[in-house]
Amino acid sequence: xxxxxxxxxxxxxxxxxxxxxxxxxxxxxxxxxxxxxxxxxxxxxxxxxxxxxxxxxxxxxxxxxxxxxxxxxxxxxxxxxxxxxxxxxxxxxxxxxxxxxxxxxxxxxxxxxxxxxxxxxxxxxxxxxxxxxxxxxxxxxxxxxxxxxxxxxxxxxxxxxxxxxxxxxxxxxxxxxxxxxxxxxxxxxxxxxxxxxxxxxxxxxxxxxxxxxxxxxxxxxxxxxxxxxxxxxxxxxxxxxxxxxxxxxxxxxxxxxxxxxxxxxxxxxxxxxxxxxxxxxxxxxxxxxxxxxxxxxxxxxxxxxxxxxxxxxxxxxxxxxxxxxxxxxxxxx
Numbered sequence: 001x002x003x004x005x006x007x008x009x010x011x012x013x014x015x016x017x018x019x020x021x022x023x024x025x026x027x028x029x030x031x032x033x034x035x036x037x038x039x040x041x042x043x044x045x046x047x048x049x050x051x052x053x054x055x056x057x058x059x060x061x062x063x064x065x066x067x068x069x070x071x072x073x074x075x076x077x078x079x080x081x082x083x084x085x086x087x088x089x090x091x092x093x094x095x096x097x098x099x100x101x102x103x104x105x106x107x108x109x110x111x112x113x114x115x116x117x118x119x120x121x122x123x124x125x126x127x128x129x130x131x132x133x134x135x136x137x138x139x140x141x142x143x144x145x146x147x148x149x150x151x152x153x154x155x156x157x158x159x160x161x162x163x164x165x166x167x168x169x170x171x172x173x174x175x176x177x178x179x180x181x182x183x184x185x186x187x188x189x190x191x192x193x194x195x196x197x198x199x200x201x202x203x204x205x206x207x208x209x210x211x212x213x214x215x216x217x218x219x220x221x222x223x224x225x226x227x228x229x230x231x232x233x234x235x236x237x238x239x240x241x242x243x244x245x246x247x248x249x250x251x252x253x254x255x256x257x258x259x260x261x262x263x264x265x266x267x268x269x270x271x272x273x274x275x276x277x278x279x280x281x282x283x284x285x286x287x288x289x290x291x292x293x294x295x296x297x298x299x300x301x302x303x304x305x306x307x308x309x310x311x312x313x314x315x316x317x318x319x320x321x322x323x324x325x326x327x328x329x330x331x332x333x
Contacts, residue, residue, distance in 0.1 A: 041270035043255075044079035047185070047262060052087065055163050060152045064176060065169045066198070067189030072256060074127055074280065076189065076271035077167045081123050081278040084165050090117040093280040096128045098287040103143055109285045111158055120159040124151065125280055127169045149179040173198035186261040187269055191220050195259075202261055213266045216259055220268070223257060247273060303329050 055061045063080065065073040081091045092110050099106045114122055126148065147154060148168070156162045168183070170176045172194065186202070188195045196217050203209045226233045227246030232253065235244050245253030252273035260269035301310045303322040310323050320330040 041257065041268045042260060042262065043270050043272060044076075044083050047260075047269070048080060048083045048087075050263065051165065051185070055165055059156075059162060060164045060166065061185075062166045062168060062180070062183040063185045063187070064180070064183040065167065065187050065189060066171070066173055066176075066195055067187075067258075068171060068192065071190040072258075072271065073169050073187075073189045074125075075273075076187070076256075076258070077125050077127075077169060078278050078280055079271050079273075080165075080167060081125060081280065081283075082274065082276070084121075084123045085278055087121070088119055089121040089123045089163075089165060090114065090119065091123045091125065091278050091280070091283040092285065093125045093283040094127065094285060098285055099126070100140060100144060101287050101289075103140070103147060106285055106287070107147070107154060111155060113285070114155060114158050114162075120162045121165075122155070122162065123165045123167065125167045125169070125283075127280075145177040145179065148177070184262075184264075188259040188261075191217060191224070191259050199259065199261060199266065203266065209266050213259075216266060216268060220257060220259055227256070247271075301329050303327060 051061045051063070065077060067073050081089075085091060090113065092113060094106065094110075110124075114120075148166075151166060152162055152164055155164070168176065168180060173181070186199075188199060196213065199213055200210060203213065223233055223244075223246075227244075228248075230246075232243055232245040234241050236242060244257075245251070247253040247255045255270050255272035258269045258271065260267050262269075297313050298311045299313075301312060301320065302308070303310060303325060305327045306322060306325040308322055308324040310320070310329060312320055314320055314330075316330065317333045318330070319328060319332050321327065322329050
């Protein structure tokens, strides 16, 4: 198995191009070499090495995904959940449709899972929250925001201490509740112009990082079109020119590329699919509506005039009128 290390400057990446002639140059001989590409882009594994000491020291670390639907936020978060599982973390997956209808019931089920796991290390993946919190009452929305901001204290009594890695998935930066915008690590999955503007705000007056952001923005805008269309693209030039296989559901390839804001710097994040990945759906706590129990104190009285069925709680010794025709259907005894 051959191994190539692809280390490029942002300038080289920005100059990368792909065309049909390049794709044709990938011969059967090259395919048989089974070259494994080791790009210097950060992966979930390398980033989690930075997260873990913070989790150990503070008991909590938050990673926030931003991007439009369909750009791989949820599947990419499975990469981090998989790495965390290797360090003993239990994965609990919560979707808006599961959490928001009955937050307290969801919390109790999560507590039970943590007790059964027997360890204070937990990964919470909270998905699709920003799309849904605007569709519920202000009271419920406020309850969820308070829960997410105070999540460590909600669960700390289970083991006396709790170590939480929280992955929050949102469609926009401004949709993340203000109290949750203090995350130090962000991943921009779709990187449209609005995402670029949000990332620019994070950089304040750092001109060097702002210039780096513009280069990465232009590069990712290009490859997110070329990758799915041509099944990949070349990176670099000359002897360093290698083929990056764009990942799909059928073929994980070399993964995909997204923009990251980590350790105060803008960079490129490389989410990858590996064997034995955490499947979030298997870690989901679904919402279970409470079974409706009819109120047995009601009784039916049929009106002998119009035939309407009247429901009433009143006893049989008081005067009752039909709700429809207003005729007396029960006389006092």
